[in-house]
Amino acid sequence: MTAKENITAHQKDTLAPLGISVIEDFIGARSSSRPKERLEEVRQRAVRFRERMLAGTPVEYFQSVDIVSAPYPTKYAYLNAVKSLVPFIFLGNRAFIIQFQTSLGKKTLLFGPADVEGNTKTPFFKLLTDKMGRIGDMTKEKLLPFYSSVEVELQKAGIPPESIDYISYDHLHTQELRKWMGSSTTPGYFPNAKLLVMRQEWESAQDLLVTQKKWYCPDGTRDIPAERVILLDNSVMLGDGVALVQTPGHTEGNHSLVVHVNDQIYVSSENGMSVDSYAPLQSNIPGVRKYAEQFNMEIILNGNTLENSIDQYISMVMEKTIAGPNPDHPGFFNVISSSEQAHTWHTRTVQPAFRFGQMKVGQYQS
Numbered sequence: 001m002t003a004k005e006n007i008t009a010h011q012k013d014t015l016a017p018l019g020i021s022v023i024e025d026f027i028g029a030r031s032s033s034r035p036k037e038r039l040e041e042v043r044q045r046a047v048r049f050r051e052r053m054l055a056g057t058p059v060e061y062f063q064s065v066d067i068v069s070a071p072y073p074t075k076y077a078y079l080n081a082v083k084s085l086v087p088f089i090f091l092g093n094r095a096f097i098i099q100f101q102t103s104l105g106k107k108t109l110l111f112g113p114a115d116v117e118g119n120t121k122t123p124f125f126k127l128l129t130d131k132m133g134r135i136g137d138m139t140k141e142k143l144l145p146f147y148s149s150v151e152v153e154l155q156k157a158g159i160p161p162e163s164i165d166y167i168s169y170d171h172l173h174t175q176e177l178r179k180w181m182g183s184s185t186t187p188g189y190f191p192n193a194k195l196l197v198m199r200q201e202w203e204s205a206q207d208l209l210v211t212q213k214k215w216y217c218p219d220g221t222r223d224i225p226a227e228r229v230i231l232l233d234n235s236v237m238l239g240d241g242v243a244l245v246q247t248p249g250h251t252e253g254n255h256s257l258v259v260h261v262n263d264q265i266y267v268s269s270e271n272g273m274s275v276d277s278y279a280p281l282q283s284n285i286p287g288v289r290k291y292a293e294q295f296n297m298e299i300i301l302n303g304n305t306l307e308n309s310i311d312q313y314i315s316m317v318m319e320k321t322i323a324g325p326n327p328d329h330p331g332f333f334n335v336i337s338s339s340e341q342a343h344t345w346h347t348r349t350v351q352p353a354f355r356f357g358q359m360k361v362g363q364y365q366s
């Protein structure tokens with residue numbers, strides 16, 4: 001048995017009692033030492049995985065809610081591609097609420113819930129506001145405008161905190177988890193939720209390199225009870241129509257949400273920042289199409305961290321292949337960036353073709 005097979009066997013034992021199963025479709029897909037060969041292997045497997053997902057049962061309820069907006073350097077958002085003097089774009093951060101059937105009954109996943117107040121301790125946001133000094137104080141509302149909060153949106157949807165079974169994030173940048181997950185002394189806002197996180201992402205957050213520190217909330221994962229954290233070594237199927245698939249790149253331990261909703265598959269992570277990132281040849285953002293043509297790029301990386309750019313390129317092709325085409329926008333894909341570029345007046349010259357708005361399909365069942 002290889003080490004990888006060993007890990008998978010161990011994971012199966014840990015996850016089976018929770019009704020979670022290991023997805024084996026992508027195991028070994030990146031083992032070639034030739035990057036192009038790796039890309040094509042992943043692409044082929046992504047095609048088959050998409051077909052398998054579409055042949056399965058969709059989720060019962062799917063909702064996305066806008067939580068908070070934040071400025072983000074244009075130079076990172078579309079790495080090297082944009083020709084514009086607009087220094088910052090705005091990202092709209094969202095959470096997904098998904099209810100689905102499992103062998104153990106209905107489960108509810110909350111994906112990407114930001115603790116808006118807690119997350120502002122992230123050095124990147126602090127640097128930004130410090131740099132702006134008093135002007136920063138005066139424009140703080142504009143820099144970090146609240147759309148809503150996780151608590152309010154769940155209440156509006158009629159979902160009590162104790163009904164959330166799982167919480168997961170595509171990666172842990174900026175996240176302060178203790179308010180939700182509690183500590184050795186408090187149960188946290190979601191007393192029954194388990195955190196589903198890739199082992200690599202969790203381990204990274206415990207011992208960051210200096211190049212990563214700016215993007216992680218200090219102590220955001222400290223003192224969270226171990227029994228509330230489920231470490232994943234593989235891509236997993238949580239139940240009917242919902243998967244967490246390893247897509248390293250933006251961070252080493254990155255994963256993507258994959259959801260089967262009606263007859264569509266949606267994929268979400270922060271490897272790319274908008275629909276244009278996944279279809280740059282269709283983009284009207286100044287410079288993006290030309291850059292993609294010039295260098296034969298299928299995607300444009302979100303490049304603030306570049307923890308592994310080759311993996312990120314492959315992961316983005318994988319994400320758009322699993323997601324498939326968007327039915328309303330020919331040439332674009334059903335990849336909903338977890339922090340998606342928002343439409344704002346001052347960045348109107350640097351706008352993606354469209355933005356996924358808030359979505360709701362089905363009804364939550366208590």
Ligand SMILES: [Zn+2]
Nearest residue numbers: 171173250270
């Ligand atoms: Zn990030």
